[in-house]
Amino acid sequence: MVNMNKNSLNERNSFFLLRNVLFFILIFPLFHPHLLAEENSLQGPSFYKPDERMAIVRPEWKKQKIKYSTKYKDADVVAVLDQHLYPLVDKLIEKFAEEENLKIVIFKGTCGISAGMLNRKEVDIGGFCCPPAPTDRLPGLVFDTIGITPNAVIVNNANPITNMSFRDVQKIFAGEINRWDELSSIDAKSFKKPISVITRLHCKLRAGHWRRILDNENLFSLTRQEVASIPDMLARVAALRGSIGFVARWKLDYNGWGEKVKSLQIDGISPKDKNALAEGRYPFYKVLNLARWTGIAENPYTEKLISYIKKNLTEDKKLKYLVTYDKLQKNGWRFYGDELIGEPKK
Structure with a gap:
């Protein structure tokens, strides 16, 4: 039997408390990569470091x-x-x-x-x-x-909204905002439609792209509709008046999609603004x-x-x-x- 006095127990408890705190600070984020994002705790990485090599070959x-x-x-x-x-x-x-x-x-x-x-x-x-x-x-x-x-956040042309904040984009894709008239803008108040979130979560192991909205698929709305291809994304958003999705902006200039679907400004910046994109001010x-x-x-x-x-x-x-x-x-x-x-x- 090992006999411990009160001081040794306190020391042991302090050790385990310190160990758990260090684990939470140093190890926990490794299993939750979005916690490492610099600007937004829900946003995934934009890039991986070039020395992060995990490819194993014979x-x-x-x-x-x-x-x-x-x-x-x-x-x-x-x-x-x-x-x-x-x-x-x-x-x-x-x-x-x-x-x-x-x-x-x-x-x-x-x-x-x-x-x-x-x-x-x-x-x-x-x-x-x-x-x-x-x-x-x-x-x-x-x-x-x-x-x-640029990647563009897109909505049906019937939607009166033209601009949205980055944070509201995250909330919508996360399922925290479920109706357009829940947004604070005057245009949104008149659009009394439920939101249909359309996603195409490709390249899940790679940084950037849709992970600049939310880091991983578990953070997206449970009611989202996943599509397999870019044409499917455009067709779904074009068909559903209350829908929202994302796609490379230049895709809207082909096959008449620009007449059915439109891209939104993000915090007042258009995805068509090349200077803003070049300067790092447009996020997607x-x-x-x-x-x-x-x-x-x-x-x-x-x-x-x-x-x-x-x-x-x-x-x-x-x-x-x-x-x-x-x-x-x-x-x-x-x-x-x-x-x-x-x-x-x-």
């Missing part, structure tokens, strides 16, 4: 070169681009191929498809609309940022990255191709909201090599 994988599908074995370059990058750069890639007399094969995919094909070493370039997750950082893979493009955006191999898996044409894309981005309709990498650098956004890794200091 030793023989590191020695493996790129192996194309037999269908494209005679290609000079094979790339897979997510559905946001593809329509922005496909013509430039075709032009580069023609000028360099190369056969370049391009797949249209998603961030997940890009990650999978890179992991299997089936492609030379993978395109992403999000900053890389630690699991995306494979040995020998480097990321090159093309630029950022996509980061467009191209990943390429270095080392044993490197293709001699990929670095030149990506450089060509970055130098020849033009102001056509699809690119008119894009803030290019060089403008981000001028506005103090943080880069690690050619990869965007942080917002400008405020």
